[in-house]
Amino acid sequence: MSKCPSAIIAAALIALAGAAQADTFGLGRSALPEEIAAWDRDVSPDGTGLPAGSGSVEIGEMLFSEHCASCHGDFAEGVGNWPKLAGGEGTLARKDPLKTVGSYWPYLSTTWDYVNRSMPFGSAQTLSADDVYAITAYILFSNHIVEEDFTLTNENFLDVEMPNADGFIRDDRETAEAHFWAEPCMEDCKDAVEITMRAAVLDVTPETSEAPEPEMQQAAAPEATEMAAVDPELLAAGEKAFRKCKACHQVGAGAENKTGPHLNDLLGRVAGSLDGFKYSSPMSAAGEGGLIWTEETLAQFLGNPRKFLKGTRMSFAGFKSDDDLAAITAYLATFGE
């Protein structure tokens, strides 16, 4: 009941606004305060947008290990090609500088804002404000910007000094490169020309002589599948659900261990048992203790990974619905060795 009158008033206001502004179309509706609050979450260098809250380096270390370390390393040093968040001080003027939060990022607000809205990769917007303060504090600690007993809050946020805050200038191409605006030479522009470097010597270009195989074929027709009776809709749902996993896990022909182990021939596998993959110690211990991946154990694990296996390095928060769990286990079951 109470919603109706306010909607009518809002509509009337829009109509009035439309009538008053002859140059507008009168399209769209008023954005409600709750809607603006839900989407307008960016944080600016002066702290605008920061919610009240706090988090310590100590709690941040725990959260980082749980949510971030699988890609960024336990000490924010980065895993493989994933971004390094710490180190690199004094490298900006060297060949191949290492750009991290400590060595490069000019504003702390950027770190808080990015962790808050876009991380963890694949589970964005699942951290609380306090979690984000704590993780930001830990990243600062990893960069030797704060001490280990530090707690970051909305109160002391602007007191943190970022080492490279003065390392930026505005685009100055039109003055620094003014000599590029000049009539070019057409004849006898240089005496001699020598080849000084060849791409073929480096040989890092991907092979392109053969047309790439359509990816669909691999996914749709896995070899050695004995699950012919599985509902195709369930498999399609499973394939879709797997998008949440594929940043770290591979399946199908040519699958390899990446940030997470490959998941071919998973059902029946002893937990933590793939050669050449570095599991968390709780995962290895669970396997030694007899944990085998079956549809049941997998569904329990994927429903709430950190509850099922405390200390797992997998940063995924878990599938919320039973439908997703059924779909993902059915989908994974189709991938043989």
Place this chain on the structure above:
Amino acid sequence: MSGSRNNSRRAFMKGAVAAGAGAVTATAARAQTPDPLITEVQPWASGLGDGVDETPYGLPIEYESDVVRRNVPWLTADPISSINFTPIHALDGTITPQGCAFERHHSGAIDLRKQDYRLMINGLVDRPLVFTYQDLERFARINRTFFCECAANTGMEWAGAQLNGAQFTHGMIHNMEYSGVPLRTLLDEAGVKPEGKWTYVEGADASSNGRSIPLEKALDDVLVAFKANGEALRKEHGYPVRLVVPGWEGNLWVKWLRRIEVLAAPVESREETSKYTDTLADGISRKWTWVMDAKSIITSPSPQAPISHGAGPLVITGLAWSGRGAITRVDVSKDGGKSWETARLAKPGEPMALTRFYLDTQWDGSEMLLQSRAMDETGYVQPTKAALRAVRGENSIYHNNCIQTWWVKETGEAENVEVS
């Protein structure tokens, strides 16, 4: 009547062939045996082809299956936050087909239905508004063609010649005709307050990829686009709605556009501080380097498009573009920059859109060091790699618009090289 006309036409053709043969004996020898493709009735000339509706939405014929986007796996940790490259070596004209136009995602290409789409304008405005997709289609819209180039295009070549192919060195670019609503129209609808100086634009995907754009640009030529090359945007290019920021780096062209905030100052988001800033040799970095400098590339011949015929007529072709306006001239050098000749533009350059150039020439079969050099309407001349490095060093990553060299060998094969 018709018989005699055919006869006279045949007689004319015969005469023309005879005259032509005399003129080109040196290069076009008479075939030794008749060509069976001509003398024998071929299956396609006797049987039937596909009926209509064989492919309700047509794809290129199978023989073109190598004209596809490709990525460079070692560039990024993972294909979900990554980039691939337009096969510019195999295309002609200027419009990039959507199906092979490069992709860049930060959290993967999301699946967003029109009915689930919302666009919010908030911040320093008189009336914070929410639009549906249908609302957007009711505003007066326009059609404009623009290139979209990733700031990192050619970024792997700063320290030296690395990737052997125009697709890989210059393929982070596409050029499409967009249909959409000027951002100005939407901002007027909300009413920008006098203290508003910047807009912050963000997407609906997990990365959000928010960027700050000065209000002046937002009110100038930025488009909120929902069609490209006449059809709906592809999922990978931001379906159903993306931002088009003419002449400025691709990272600003936010896909799955969901919010435009009017602000007094920039947000200094991750994508405009830690990324998309250009570190100079002294360790100081340029920020807000939005405009794409004038640039060109010879797409054929090139490493993936070698010369497959012998000496004689050769078409050298490529693309040129500038974020500051229209391309006015493109010069081509065959000797690594000692001397230059001016190429033919397929049509007059259009502001902030790709321009196709051709140099119709005779190849004598000897080695060439091919280069192209673009000039735009502001008088800017595309610099050599050495000139660019002299100002910026080798650590900029972004905005590498240097002159590219292809070493074309006597075999017709080409290689990416650097020259003195």
